[in-house]
Amino acid sequence: MRQALPVVxxxxxxxxxxxxxxxxxxxxxLQVRDVSVEPGQFVQLRPRCLEGTYPYLRIPLSVSAVDTxxxxxxxxxxxxxxxxxxxxxxxxxxxxxxxxxxxxxFPEPASDATPILVxxxxxxxxxxxxxxxxxTAERWxxxxxxxxxxxxxxxxxxxxxxxxxxxRRATDDGSLGQxxxxxxxxxxxxxxxxxxxxxxxxxxxxxxxxxxRLCAGRDVPCFxxxxxxMACGFGVCVGCVVERADKESQPSPYGHYARVCVDGPIFDxxxxxx
Amino acid sequence: MTDLTTNFxxxxxxxxxxxxxxxxxxGEELAPFLDLARLGGIVTKTITPQPRVGNxxxxxxxTAAGMLNSIxxxxxxxxxxxxxxxxxxxxxxxxxxxxxxxxxxxxxRDMSARLEDVEGIAAIEVNxxxxxxxxxxxxxxxxxxxxxxxxxxxRSATRRPVIAKxxxxxxxxxxxxxxxxxxxxxxxxxxxxxxxMAVDWRSRKPVLGNVTGGLSGPAIKPVxxxxxxxxxxxxxVPIMGMGGIATAEDALEFLVAGAxxxxxxxxxxxEPGAAANIVAGIESHxxxxxxxxxxxxxxxxxx
Numbered sequence: 001m002r003q004a005l006p007v008v009x010x011x012x013x014x015x016x017x018x019x020x021x022x023x024x025x026x027x028x029x030l031q032v033r034d035v036s037v038e039p040g041q042f043v044q045l046r047p048r049c050l051e052g053t054y055p056y057l058r059i060p061l062s063v064s065a066v067d068t069x070x071x072x073x074x075x076x077x078x079x080x081x082x083x084x085x086x087x088x089x090x091x092x093x094x095x096x097x098x099x100x101x102x103x104x105x106f107p108e109p110a111s112d113a114t115p116i117l118v119x120x121x122x123x124x125x126x127x128x129x130x131x132x133x134x135x136t137a138e139r140w141x142x143x144x145x146x147x148x149x150x151x152x153x154x155x156x157x158x159x160x161x162x163x164x165x166x167x168r169r170a171t172d173d174g175s176l177g178q179x180x181x182x183x184x185x186x187x188x189x190x191x192x193x194x195x196x197x198x199x200x201x202x203x204x205x206x207x208x209x210x211x212x213r214l215c216a217g218r219d220v221p222c223f224x225x226x227x228x229x230m231a232c233g234f235g236v237c238v239g240c241v242v243e244r245a246d247k248e249s250q251p252s253p254y255g256h257y258a259r260v261c262v263d264g265p266i267f268d269x270x271x272x273x274x
Numbered sequence: 275m276t277d278l279t280t281n282f283x284x285x286x287x288x289x290x291x292x293x294x295x296x297x298x299x300x301g302e303e304l305a306p307f308l309d310l311a312r313l314g315g316i317v318t319k320t321i322t323p324q325p326r327v328g329n330x331x332x333x334x335x336x337t338a339a340g341m342l343n344s345i346x347x348x349x350x351x352x353x354x355x356x357x358x359x360x361x362x363x364x365x366x367x368x369x370x371x372x373x374x375x376x377x378x379x380x381x382x383r384d385m386s387a388r389l390e391d392v393e394g395i396a397a398i399e400v401n402x403x404x405x406x407x408x409x410x411x412x413x414x415x416x417x418x419x420x421x422x423x424x425x426x427x428x429r430s431a432t433r434r435p436v437i438a439k440x441x442x443x444x445x446x447x448x449x450x451x452x453x454x455x456x457x458x459x460x461x462x463x464x465x466x467x468x469x470x471m472a473v474d475w476r477s478r479k480p481v482l483g484n485v486t487g488g489l490s491g492p493a494i495k496p497v498x499x500x501x502x503x504x505x506x507x508x509x510x511v512p513i514m515g516m517g518g519i520a521t522a523e524d525a526l527e528f529l530v531a532g533a534x535x536x537x538x539x540x541x542x543x544x545e546p547g548a549a550a551n552i553v554a555g556i557e558s559h560x561x562x563x564x565x566x567x568x569x570x571x572x573x574x575x576x577x
Contacts, residue, residue: 008306010546046544053339053492053520058544099546229334231341232543234307236299238319238348239334256327257348262303 006036006101008234013045013098015090016072021159023152024080025122026088027064030073032098037063037073039130040225040266043100044233045075047090050083051097058099059083060230062202062265064125065132065162073098076125076155102233103265106130106200106223114194115142117164118186118211120203121153124160126225127202131163141165143189147182147207151175183210190218201225201269212269222269228260235262243273276560277567278553280314282512282535283435283460285369285396287314290568291525291553294516294539295320295373295399295439296345300359301366307546312553314535315369317463318359320401322374323381325351329406330483335472340491340518341540342470344484346406347375352385356392369396371437374428377409379420383427390432397434400425402454403441403466405488412466415441418453425457437514439463440505442494447501448508455509463514463537464505465498490540492518499531506532506573520548522555532573 013032021027030045037043044058065074079085090096106126109115115134117127124146134140144164148154149172160167168185169177178185182203190197201211202225215222228240241257242264258264258271278289292315298304299319310316328348335342350358355372363370372395376382386398402421404411414420421438428436438454440447442465451462467488472481480486498517506513515533519525520541528536538549545551560568 010307055336056339056491056540056544057336057341097545229332229336231334231336231343231540232546234546235303236297237334237343237543238299238328238345239343241328241331241333241348243331257331 005038005041005105008100008102009035010097010099011035012095013073015092015094015096017092018088018090021076022155024078025076025155026079027074027076027159028087028090030075030096030098031071032073033071035073035098035100036068037066037101038105039133040106040126041101041103042265043073043075043098044102045087046097047086048095048097049090050086055083057231058097058233059087060233062126062225063101064128064159066129076122076159078122099233103261106266109134109140109198110196111139113140113196113198115140116186116189116194116197116199117142117144118182118199118201118203119144119146120182120207121148123203123225124155127200128159128163130200135163143168143194145182145185145189147171147185147203149173181210182207183214186211186214190220199223209274212272212274215269223266224269224272225265226260226267226272227265230261233261235259244271245273246271276557276565278557280535280569282514283397283437285435287369287535289314289553289556290529290535291549291556292317292371292514292535292537293542293549294537295401297539297542300355301363304542304546308550311367312550313368315371315396316363316366317371317399317537318363318373319349320347320373320375320404321349321352321355322347323352323376323385325349325354332481332483335481337470337472337489338493340489340493342472342482342487342489343467344406344482344487346484347404352388360392364394370394371397371399373399373401373439375401375404375407375410379423379427382424383431386428386431395434397437398428398432399437399439399463400428401439401466403439405441405443405467405469405486406484412441412443415450416444418449421450422453422457425454425459429458435460437461437463439466441466442497442501443469448504451505451509455511459511461512461514462505462509463516465494465501465517468494468497490518492520494518495524499527502528502533503531503575519552522552522559525552525556526559526571529568529571530575532575534572
């Protein structure tokens with residue numbers, strides 16, 4: 001299904017707040033005029049304090065919530081290096097370069113489908129936005145299944161609740177929810193016999209590969225939001241490619257690779273050579 | 275108002291700022307961000323005789339003040355370019371320079387001959403400098419003899435200006451510059467990326483799928499300026515300078531060091547409208563400095 005995507009812009013956004021929401025996870029709320037973002041799309045941010053030469057590239061981040069009326073866009077991220085650390089410390093009211101929205105969106109499920117959102121670690125944010133729009137449409141009751149290494153790597157209920165009334169958690173060490181992998185929770189959800197399940201996933205590559213395999217084995221549609229090292233974010237550098245599984249049947253100018261930034265980041269999981 | 279028009283090897287440029295090969299695709303993706311007609315020109319992503327799928331990912335990694343890439347010249351091939359990419363480029367009100375690479379000198383000649391039939395190409399830039407091509411590119415550009423042969427092959431097949439794009443990964447870039455001029459180059463572009471590598475010590479693996487890649491971005495600007503200045507003193511053909519240009523002042527430094535025009539590359543990834551902002555910045559800096567024509571600045575370095 002093709003839906004028209006909002007126009008991309010290279011503008012300035014103002015930080016309206018930054019809050020620590022878990023271990024090293026932060027939420028930054030950006031005030032940005034006349035920009036709309038569809039669920040699954042991402043943005044490339046550049047704190048003005050980083051406008052020197054190192055670090056040089058922008059920070060690609062998915063969007064976890066949007067309030068179009070008030071012009072607010074939330075990003076949720078883990079502080080892992082100098083760029084995310086800089087973003088975390090941008091003062092309220094200061095400007096951040098905002099390039100977006102970029103990429104495609106999660107496809108809407110059929111009206112009788114049960115969406116199951118499967119997130120891992122800091123891959124959960126785009127699923128929050130998507131789940132929220134599904135619930136707001138009042139046609140779906142998405143199930144949100146979340147896995148993380150430990151309790152500290154889980155986002156709090158307050159952030160997940162808008163996306164789902166049915167949040168199920170797993171941790172590798174058993175410190176929160178079920179002990180074990182998120183795929184166990186997904187298997188349970190699928191075996192409970194929900195009507196027409198369709199899976200949307202975002203998280204570490206190995207987790208998404210396992211989710212994709214599980215879905216393929218049960219003939220359940222699965223859409224994955226991919227991540228790759230990225231430079232431009234709008235298609236010119238051809239750096240953020242992933243290998244396609246359907247390379248023989250899909251002759252394209254970009255051969256058997258697809259660009260995560262413009263051909264994705266959302267792919268039908270069967271298209272990817274996991 | 276400073277006159278920004280620039281003559282580069284017979285090509286009349288609106289201003290001396292172009293988009294560098296490999297950083298602007300074939301123009302389309304950048305159109306939402308800047309008016310391409312405001313630029314001096316566009317140098318297309320390298321095209322090869324046949325389509326190339328490019329290198330295995332990861333292809334990109336950020337490094338200090340720059341990045342490594344090992345895209346591997348992924349492109350739709352000559353036919354794909356002419357059919358699918360050229361129609362859009364042909365409509366743009368800016369000069370289009372087509373960048374080519376091939377595994378042999380003969381194939382360079384065949385590509386150039388085929389492009390002779392395509393109306394509207396301003397010049398051919400020959401990529402004898404890609405560090406990501408195992409069957410050409412830098413293999414030619416590291417040898418004066420091979421560089422001369424490839425440029426002579428292109429020269430024999432086209433009436434258009436021929437620009438040789440040089441690699442910095444050589445012992446003596448001046449020898450290569452002399453060789454391409456001997457081969458018939460009307461101009462030189464420099465520098466392509468510096469060979470580089472990133473290592474993940476925990477996994478003990480290279481970060482890039484191709485092991486090594488090309489370093490670009492502000493980190494390489496001083497290297498580019500030094501090599502440009504050396505080549506400027508050695509040959510008479512005009513030079514397109516590039517390597518880490520992110521601001522109008524960077525561009526002006528290249529002009530003073532001897533570049534007739536400049537190409538903006540990696541900074542487009544960070545700021546898609548960077549080249550247009552650089553044009554505006556050059557104009558205001560020159561106005562403020564009372565420079566009547568931007569060409570007056572070229573090669574004015576006082577040593």
